[in-house]
Amino acid sequence: MKLFIATLSTETNTFCTMPTAMSGFEEYFLRHGTATQDPPNLMTEALHIWRARAEDLGWEVVESLAAIAEPAGLTTRACYDALSGEILADLAACGGADIILLQLHGAMVAEHIEDCEGDILARVRAQCPQATIGVSLDLHCHLTEKMLDASDLAILFKEYPHDDAGPCAVALFDLAHKAHQGLISPRMAMYDTRMVNLYLTKTGAMQDFVSDMTALEAQPGVLSVSLSHGFPWADVADVGARMLVVTDGNQALAEGLAQQMGQRFFDLRNAVTTRYVPITEALTAIDQTAGLSVLADMGDNSGGGAPGDATHLLSAMLDRGMTNFASGIIWDPGVVRICQDAGIGSQLVIRLGGKTGVVSGTPLDVAAKVMNICVGMGQHLGEGEEPLGTLVWLRLANDIDLLVNDLRVQVYHPEAFEQVGIRLSEKSAVAVKSLFHFYGPFSQISNHIVQVASPGGTQPEFRNIQLKKRRVPFWPAVDQPFDEEPAACLT
Ligand SMILES: [Zn+2]
Incomplete structure (x- = not known):
């Protein structure tokens, strides 16, 4: 059994005029297959966990890139092509893998690609069509159909501040292992909550919502429940909060639960957001x-x-x-x-x-x-x-x-x-x-x-943020986004 692991992480503020270039990765964290020789950080903790669990099972582990940059503006074309290309080249060089686990951020935007993580996952899938592909994402991601189409399993951090990257990595490893053995058959569905905001998970209604997501995962047939909070400062089509539910072989159950939980989250919109003080x-x-x-x-x-x-x-x-x-x-x-x-x-x-x-x-x-x-x-x-x-x-x-x-x-x-x-x-x-x-x-x-x-x-005044690429109305820009029609497709 061969496991391939990598991480690529930055969160792109498309309104920021400072580009994200290779220097941003070099000064923060950039390793070419050796990240697990350093102490873990938020985005490399998963690599440590995946390697340790795989080695306990006697698997071969191929560790590729670990690249992290502090968020800034659009990632340059040269930088994105080099980093994503390195992951794909490493995967080709090792002859592919049985299981591929990636820790990605989910809100990386390059000069020429709006959904970088969807692009990476699609290229990985094209290169290894038979592999079990799992991705762990920061909850401040733009969850897209392309990501879900290309992967077998997507799991997001549940906590903000993010202190659950470890448990998230463990869950993804175990589900990917079972999926590869044919013990489960993951089916994923997401639901657009039509909300653009920030949500602190350590108190009040948001803490309760996270507990409810965890409780739902204990129900029969449910494998994983995540909420992508979205990253508000990005003018991309898929910006905003989305529910993600993964079930075992039941697409209708995944879609129903994603809608049910997503609507409940929308109903809680005033309770789960924080008042920001002038x-x-x-x-x-x-x-x-x-x-x-x-x-x-x-x-x-x-x-x-x-x-x-x-x-x-x-x-x-x-x-x-x-x-x-x-x-x-x-x-x-x-x-x-x-x-x-x-x-x-x-x-x-x-x-x-x-x-x-x-x-x-x-x-x-x-x-x-x-x-x-x-x-x-x-x-x-x-x-x-x-x-x-x-x-x-x-x-x-x-x-x-x-x-x-x-x-x-x-x-x-x-x-x-x-x-x-x-x-x-x-x-x-x-x-x-x-x-x-x-x-x-x-x-x-x-x-x-x-x-x-x-x-x-x-x-943090999201009522006024200029999100021109999102065609579906969102709160708080409008009070009742589900009562309004999406804008016509722009050409
Ligand atoms: Zn985050």
Whole structure:
């Protein structure tokens, strides 16, 4: 028995003007068949699990590419062709495989291909028509017919923040094994919920919905139940949330359950979404709160393809005269270079952030002391560790501490700040450039977390987002999308 494994992951913000090129993969994570020799991260954890389980069974394992880039704009044609081509070439070189398991993101868009993962799966299928093909996807994917047509099994993370990549990989392995043995016959169906938004799964109605999906998987004949949340900042035809149900040999059951669960999710739309607070309201709330407040700078989450150097929220905090707060991680390689050259302890006047484009706002000219510089640090996202690049701790007047780096990455964990010496427990507030992934670890140090609807490349006002390629109406752009007809096909 031969198992072929690979991962390719980036999430494309089609509104972002910064291309995703090979340099984005090289600086974040790029291995050519050796990823399982490194500690696992979110997107390589599956490779570790699949290899270990296969080796326990005495199978041959062929490990191909593992390539991960922080989200940005469209992936260049050259980059996509090289990375996808490497997976296909490795598959050809080993003479094909009995089972092929891929950990893909599901929201990668290239200059010339809108559905990259559907393209990869279709090419894998064409090359290995008899293989059992399984794919694990990030729930922020655009789930497409092409992906489902080309694969035997698709399973998505259920949790956001994503802390269930491991169980997802285990489930996919076991189902693919059974399918290859002929013990099960997977049938997949999806249902468009007509919703474009973000859904945190750790509390309230969304937590209950995830529990219900898991419970449904225990029913006879049901193999897997997933919800693709979709990735809102992508103008692609298949953007939006979709239910996915996999049954054993029963297409009608899969379609019925996908529709039933998808409609239920739509009915819960107000309960499963979060209210995002305008900046002024958020800062006023901090004034009335004792202890550490955490502000999510939602509009500038590089994890969603925003530049990571926006100054909108930081400017507002400074203009308001706030003191004793921390803010980060601000992506500004030029400032990092200047600080490295000046050295720890230097006093500088620097032009910080706001450099990538209009979405990033205006640069800030500040007088700062270089408190510390750290190279090669990481931060935890679940069990895995993600890179941080070179970190610089800048201190402004009034005990304001800024964390700046040279690698676009969102904040996952307080250790990003603590490692350089910024003591969050002594601060009145910390602003983190992140959407939700920070939530679990920061809720351990604060009971006042505010999701701030700041401007930027990942601003969360989905009512106004310009999704021109989606032909099917969606909430919240319209109140009742199921009452409206899809737009005529564009030519
Ligand atoms: Zn995701």
